[in-house]
Amino acid sequence: MHEFSIASEIVRTVLDATEKNGGKKVLSIQLEIGELALLNVEQVTFWIHELFKGSVAEGAKVKVKTIKARIKCESCGYKGGISLDRQDPFRHVIPYSCPQCGSFQVKIKKGQECILQKIQAIKE
Amino acid sequence: MKIIKSRGPEIFDIELEKDLLAKNRNLAKENRKRFDRTNILAIDIMGSIGSGKTSLIKAILKRLGMGKEVAVIAGDLTTTIDAERIEAEGARVIQVNTGKECHLDAHLVRRALKEIKLDGVKLLFIENVGNLICPGEFPLGAHKRLVVTSVTEGPYTLIKHPYIFREADVIVLNKIDLAKAMKVNPSQMERDARKINPHVPFIKTNAVKGIGIPKVIGALGLKL
Numbered sequence: 001m002h003e004f005s006i007a008s009e010i011v012r013t014v015l016d017a018t019e020k021n022g023g024k025k026v027l028s029i030q031l032e033i034g035e036l037a038l039l040n041v042e043q044v045t046f047w048i049h050e051l052f053k054g055s056v057a058e059g060a061k062v063k064v065k066t067i068k069a070r071i072k073c074e075s076c077g078y079k080g081g082i083s084l085d086r087q088d089p090f091r092h093v094i095p096y097s098c099p100q101c102g103s104f105q106v107k108i109k110k111g112q113e114c115i116l117q118k119i120q121a122i123k124e
Numbered sequence: 125m126k127i128i129k130s131r132g133p134e135i136f137d138i139e140l141e142k143d144l145l146a147k148n149r150n151l152a153k154e155n156r157k158r159f160d161r162t163n164i165l166a167i168d169i170m171g172s173i174g175s176g177k178t179s180l181i182k183a184i185l186k187r188l189g190m191g192k193e194v195a196v197i198a199g200d201l202t203t204t205i206d207a208e209r210i211e212a213e214g215a216r217v218i219q220v221n222t223g224k225e226c227h228l229d230a231h232l233v234r235r236a237l238k239e240i241k242l243d244g245v246k247l248l249f250i251e252n253v254g255n256l257i258c259p260g261e262f263p264l265g266a267h268k269r270l271v272v273t274s275v276t277e278g279p280y281t282l283i284k285h286p287y288i289f290r291e292a293d294v295i296v297l298n299k300i301d302l303a304k305a306m307k308v309n310p311s312q313m314e315r316d317a318r319k320i321n322p323h324v325p326f327i328k329t330n331a332v333k334g335i336g337i338p339k340v341i342g343a344l345g346l347k348l
Contacts, residue, residue, distance in 0.1 A: 002258050005225060009144050017138050027135065037145065038261050038287070104290070104320055112261075114145045119138040 003040055006114055007047030014057055014119055023121030026057035030118045034067040036111035041066075044114075056121075069111030075103035148262055151230035155265025158237060159248070164195075166248040167344060168264050170288060171272035172281070173254030176298040178206045179331040180272055180340070181249050185213040187337050188247075188346065192216055196249045197236045199228040206251060215249075216240060227258035230265055247346070256281065260288035268344055274298040275308040282316040289320050294343045300328040300335070 010031070018026055029048075033041055045062045052058050072079050078100040097104050159166045171177045178198075185194060194215040198207040199222060207219040218240040220232050233250060242248075250266055252259045256273075263269075271292040273281045276299055282289050289295060295317050303310050310328055317326045325343040329336030341348055 002226060002261075006144060009147075013140070013142060013144070017140060021136075021138050023136070023138070038257060104286075105322065112145065113143050116140050116142045116144060118140060121136060121138060123134040123136055 002038075003043035004047050006039060007044050007051060010044075010048055010116055011051040011055075011057070013116055014052075015055055017119055018056060018121050021121070022123055023119070024056060024124045025122045026052075026060040027120045027122060028061035028063060029057075029116065029120070030063045030065070032065045032067050032113060032115040032117050034069065034111035034113040036069045036108060037114050039114060065117075067111055067113055067115075070109045071098070071106045072109055073098035073101060073103055074105040074107060076101040079109075145261070148230050151234060152263040152265040155230055155233055155237070156267070158234075159265065159267065162242060162245075164242065164245055164248050165268075165345070166250060166264075166266040168250045168252060168259075168266035168269045169272065170252045170256075170259045170269060170292075171254065171274075171296075172256050172277055175254070175272045175274045175277060176296075176329075176331045177251050177254065177272050178209050180296060180298065180329065180337075181210055181251060182213050183329075183331045183334050183337045184249075184341060184346075185210070185215055187334065187341060187348065190215075190247065193245060194247045194249070195240055195242060195245045196251060197228075197233060197240070198251045199232070199253045201225075201253065210251075216245065222253055226253055226255045227262050228252050228264060229262045233264045256285040256288050260291050268293040270294040270296060270340075270344065272296045272298050273313075275300065275303045275306045275310065275313075278306070279308045279313060282313055282320060286320045289317060289324075292321060292324055294340065295321070295324050295326045296336075296340060297326065297328045298331050301330045301333070 041064050048062050069082050078098050098106050169177050191214045196210045196215050196217045199220045202221055204219045207217045211217045218236050220236050269292055314326045327336050327339045
């Protein structure tokens with residue numbers, strides 16, 4: 001739902017960091033997006049490519065790595081992953097329950113991030 | 125003779141490891157510190173379009189009668205309709221227009237805090253943009269988060285949007301007077317709420333008539 005604003009933030013950060021480090025052209029950027037983040041990866045990358053146009057990052061590759069979800073169950077103490085049906089378009093809004101005891105009292109430890117990991121650029 | 129040889133392009137990595145969602149979380153923490161420093165209790169009011177967020181705030185203000193001790197940040201896309209409705213209750217109001225954005229973020233709240241006179245203010249309501257998805261992922265720094273849903277949205281809102289209801293400290297089911305006409309069973313919705321968020325106070329209201337408002341005030345830890 002807020003893919004455009006996140007993409008704008010990523011583009012701004014990439015262009016700032018590239019300029020500060022004396023980069024003349026961006027070759028690629030590496031993102032890590034949690035599978036529970038309410039972000040559609042396809043929309044995010046689409047907007048990044050669009051917003052890169054006309055800048056030193058035009059045409060740069062956008063690589064996205066998915067961060068698997070990890071939870072801690074408050075009821076039974078389970079720590080680990082959850083099973084998500086990747087085909088289900090509503091998987092992000094389905095309540096996350098403990099795969100061991102079914103409780104909804106779970107704390108998400110990992111999987112909600114949107115990290116700009118690194119930028120690969122050319123220095124002249 | 126000194127020869128300067130041209131070098132090929134030098135490729136390098138800029139390591140950032142920057143979590144862009146963390147930026148909002150950190151700003152939210154700063155907002156929280158700002159509230160705590162000046163003893164302001166901040167409450168984020170979330171809910172879908174037309175669920176009764178503004179009506180609920182109006183009803184609470186009417187009941188509390190705190191006048192200018194209450195400030196309200198009203199978030200909306202483009203209009204000032206909600207801000208004007210709330211202003212009529214005597215509170216200090218500032219409108220934040222997000223333009224195209226579907227949620228308030230901690231940065232917009234921080235900007236609003238700079239524009240509003242907060243001396244003497246004890247209570248702050250932040251009315252989020254009508255939406256049941258995005259605001260859940262953007263904490264603002266409020267002490268409590270209240271989600272309003274209404275029977276006119278149908279019986280499945282809680283089950284369909286568990287994410288935001290799980291984040292809630294108080295859930296309000298509004299327009300309870302219309303439940304029968306809408307063929308909605310409020311008890312079933314309460315059971316749905318308990319499944320997602322077992323200990324959350326679930327309060328039925330008719331905000332326009334002021335029904336259930338004292339309970340909401342109590343659940344928010346406010347005193348009449």
